[in-house]
Amino acid sequence: MAHISLERSNLTDGGTIYGRRLTISCNATGTGVITLFQRWAANRESALLVLPPLEFARSYLRSFGDSPSMQCDSRFPSCCRYPIMRISSKLALTQCTPPAGQLISMIPVDQIVSLSSNAHIPGILSTFNASIGGKLHNERPTGAPCYPTDPAYDPAACDTITKNYQDDQWREDLFGNFEQINWETCTSSDACLVPPNSNTSTCGQGSVPSYSVHATSSEEVVKYVKFATTHNLRMVIKNTGHDYLGRSSGKGGFALWTHGMQGISRNEAFVPAGCPVKSQNVSTASPYDATTFTSQEAFSISVSPQDAVTIAAGAQWSTVYQYAEDNNIIIVGGDSKNVGAAGGWIQGGGHSVLSPAYGLGVDNLLQTTIVTADGVERTINQCQDPISFGKSEAIRGGGPGTWGILTSVTYKARPAVPFAWVSISSSSATVDDNYSIVQKYIEHAPVWSDLGGGSFINIFPKAVAFLGVVPNVTSVQAKQSFANVEAALPPDSSISYFDAPSFLSFFKETFAINNEIVGINFLLASRLIPRTYFETDAAGLASAIRKGQTFLGASADVQQIQILADSPAPKFQDNMTSVTPAWYDSLWHVIYTTAWENNATIEEQQELVKGIHDGAQVLRDYVPESGAYLNEADVFEPNYEVSFWSAANAARLKEIKAKYDPRNVFQVWKGIGWDGATDPKFECYSRLSPGGASSVN
DSSP states (O other), X not given: OOOEEEEEEEEEETTEEEEEEEEEEEOOOHHHHHHHHHHHHHHTOOSEEEOSSHHHHHHHHHXXXXXXXXXXXXXXXXXXXXXXXXXXXXXXXXXXXXXHHHHHHHXXXXXXXXXXXXXXXXXXXXXXXXXXXXXXXXXOOTTGGXXXXXXXXXXXXXXXXXHHTTOHHHHHTSTTOOSBGGGGSSSTTSOOOSSOXXXXXXXXXXXXXXXXXXXXXXXXXXXXXXXXXXXXXOEEEESSSOOTTOTTOOTTOEEEEOTXXXXXXXXXXXXXXXXXXXXXXXXXXXXXXXXXXXXXXXXXXXXXXXXXXXXXXXXXXXXXXXXXXXXXXEOOOOSSTTSBTTSHHHHTTOOOTTHHHHOOGGGGEEEEEEEOTTSOEEEESSSSSTTTTTTSOTTTTSOTTSSOEEEEEEEEOEEOOOEEEEEEEEEOSSHHHHHHHHHHHHHXXXXXXXXXXXXXXXXXXXXXXXXXXXXXXXXHHHHHHTHHHHHHSOTTOEEEEEEESSHHHHHHHTTTTSOOSOSBEEEEEEEEEEHHHHHHOHHHHHHHHHHHHGGGGGGGGTOOEEEEEOOOOGGGOOSOSOSXXXXXXXXXXXXXXXXXXXXXXXXXXXXXXXXXXXXHHHHHHHSTTOOOOTTSSOTXXXXXXXXXXXXXXXXXXXXXXXXXXXXXXXXXXXXTXXXXXXXXXXXXXXXXXXXXXXXXX
């Protein structure tokens, strides 16, 4: 009778445990060995499997269709007579255990998580840590002190965590936190939520990266990229953790946190590096120097000095807006006070309530500094590397986490002007009555956009709340534009018009006054709605939005639809970005949302995810020629390349990716160059998909 015996032992370095070894003895047939291997890989019990005799395992694995290669890794000379056999991205076999300082280099990219339970950082990591001033951290989920079975259990610390769990700034100031807690988990069975849920009694690492570098300088970012690429580690880039598609977390990841990179400066006569000033004679050749990418394209560029602000990677919009106020300028930025000003927001395009008047964030971007896959910090603008900046594409809308790590951005600074803002709320007796009011807002949208007004609208089944702002317009002028809307409102509606001396004065009274919705499980799906539907089919658009809401299941009666009327005017489209062209043709960005409790089963979560996916599908079918904003899209967006960028832009982005990151070391979910939904590093997404990995590519 076949039997298999296991012997587990610790790998130690000077008495400190740095890993686990699993030794197998067996007289099993190939089926038994394969079953054991699969069980080990699924549980990720150890980073290294020591199996005698190795040739025995190899012969049986080959009989099951695998052809593992036997090789000597020259980095481990003591192991060269015991070849390393890589079975898959999850599994490596050997008869030799390398010393502590070498173990990490052997671990497949998604297996670094196996070291996360040890406070000791093995030798090679210790050396790296010393080179960056001790800023490498062995990370645990923030909720660990709330689990009695966890070594970090601490009731007093848990009380502090519980009190602050839904405080937005508290969450963003700790690496182990993410704005939406579903991105800290790998579904609720591998999680460390607070309070502990009924699905698990232990604190699971979930999607919180196992290690992170808390960078404060671009030099540290350079060292991080070089180390991670040398050792084939999965890079995860986090700024504020505000990513609705979970791209700033990653199970088994080796992360970089840019939150500590602070600084803002102004240059009232800014000229992008390498650009000739307009008054100078300009050559017809591209003005490159030896430190920039080379280009086969040649064209003439000259610029006039202009007012600009340079922002370090970790700055948040609340800080930037205060700086703008103090300097009597306007900077186009995010609607959330806590979003990072130099991270995923700008790389995704960057919409703003100011966009109808001043364009998207990418329309205001003058220059970036970025550390690319080769570990070099580069200054990128329309003169230095126009392929990935000026002739569009990678930096200006190509998506976050895909091209490198931004260390700073430089935006146009505009003269400060006064604003008018509008607040309207109404309730209706029936859903039909409510959507007749929604139709009035639809008919009014072109008028408001043409004034330069942006707005945020919440649509409930029987209520609507409108908040809008417009520059260089008085409250009297704003009120005049709403005459038709006011005429349709119920008599008990709340209607107010205000004048504001600056954008910040409006922002503090509205967007910044409340805590962000954080510390919950939350997903969304969206669609951009072209202007022509507002002008020719207002009733049909209202009906489509309403129909989509009915797919939200049990939450349909209470869950609002969020409308962001913040699309840029067509005049800002210069074909110099890679965002979907639908942005410049649209008036509304319609968002369906869903949320679930910590103890929801995976089946319940999948059903809610399906609800917002199906709701958004109503709008995809209604406006098939449009697209979606890639930072606030359906996690399982179909035909995502066309939706996020357009077929032409996506094709161009792939060319840039192949040239500047041929190894695809920067990868995120549904980003350019990713390995696809079936790749093990994206398994947490596939678990959430109602149809499994095959349905999400």
